[in-house]
Amino acid sequence: MTSTRERILDTALALFNRHGERRVTTNHIAAELAISPGNLYYHFRNKTEIVSELFRRYEARVEAFLQVPVGRALTWQDKVAYLEAILQNMWQARFFHRELGHLLDADEHLRRRYADFARRSLDQGLQVYCGLRHAGLLEATDEELESLLVNTWVLIASWTGFVHALVPGERLDEELDRTLLRQGIYQIICLEAPYLRGEALEHLDTMKDAYRQGSHSTLELLFE
Amino acid sequence: MTSTRERILDTALALFNRHGERRVTTNHIAAELAISPGNLYYHFRNKTEIVSELFRRYEARVEAFLQVPVGRALTWQDKVAYLEAILQNMWQARFFHRELGHLLDADEHLRRRYADFARRSLDQGLQVYCGLRHAGLLEATDEELESLLVNTWVLIASWTGFVHALVPGERLDEELDRTLLRQGIYQIICLEAPYLRGEALEHLDTMKDAYRQGSHSTLELLFE
């Protein structure tokens, strides 16, 4: 059986994702777990520490896979794997991006950590794009590459917020969840499309079809 | 002299943008204006109503200029004007986008209004893009056009959030504000770049230089 500490984190994450961090009190978390507030505060000094720890988890997962493989060239399959992994993680910690503005305002320490995380991730992202260019899967000037990188980052970081703004929580079942996540990947594929070459370009249409579920457009999905 | 009601709205907007809606209490707003809380509540039933009214203002301004001119073709200057106007407005109401997630969670009525607003704006945006295509300034399939539209929307709506996450409030003077706003326009120009044709393509480099202040890249600006 998992430790109380872990269960608190898991429950907090679930509640934050469902209702938003602001609306979920420490007492709610304790109640959901059927433990006392005192117990919760035995494991975490304060609510901030819970958020902080959830961020640490998320950060660690992203850094783990956002690496350029050494000793071999990048393939177009790698590119897809990156997208899948990043958006998957993003989605798991979606409360974080939805309320990023406030969370960082309320905790300067977290702001610095987030800025460092962004810097490192963008740096790694640039390595990946350079690797893809080097492998002949992508053609772009340095300037184009950087603007593409920034746009990709912003889009990824904001996708869950965009979805949540338009789709109220109660409409979001697991089915729609998965669909909208894949739709996010589709949007990023479209972002990169003009710069793709070689094998990546050959598989573009296949990829598009794979992630654009059914014949629905992104807008149709959101506004049904 | 402007009315108390207007001054409350202006002050609330300024404080919300500076500190975030969550951290600014109604008492803060009253204190900043040197009026009593009672006075504030005479003009607004509650805090939600202030936010709601600020959104109404913002919404009205965006809808006012996001129109396709009748009786003439679109020019590339129109395109630039749209970007300037949209991002300008976005910036003015930046607290709204920074805390959109929570604001919509806390007010279902606002969520519906926002969804309607997004739908209408995206619809108008599509008209604009179609107009540009018709004028030979842009070449894209319907599918490409739609994904471009969605990406543009998400990017615009998230730009302020992105900037604010990486640049702490105290570093943000008016100078840097303007620079980062223009940098946002630069990023959107890059997003559209692969699809530009004709005059729009001819002016692309000029536009890029105009909005990419100095020789700094977006990342250098943010992380300096």
Added chain:
DNA sequence: CGATTGTTAGAGTAATTACTCTAGGTGTCA
């Protein structure tokens, strides 16, 4: 003048909420 309408002050309240404190259980190892 008196009455009415719109506006303001400011003390006060009810509710929320993050967090504390004390006391007591539970398992483990000597």
Added chain:
DNA sequence: TGACACCTAGAGTAATTACTCTAACAATCG
């Protein structure tokens, strides 16, 4: 058995904060 570390309960508190209430001021109009 007893001691010790770990864990848990739950009542309680201090602070915040959105919001109310009453009284009064000011301008206008009959």
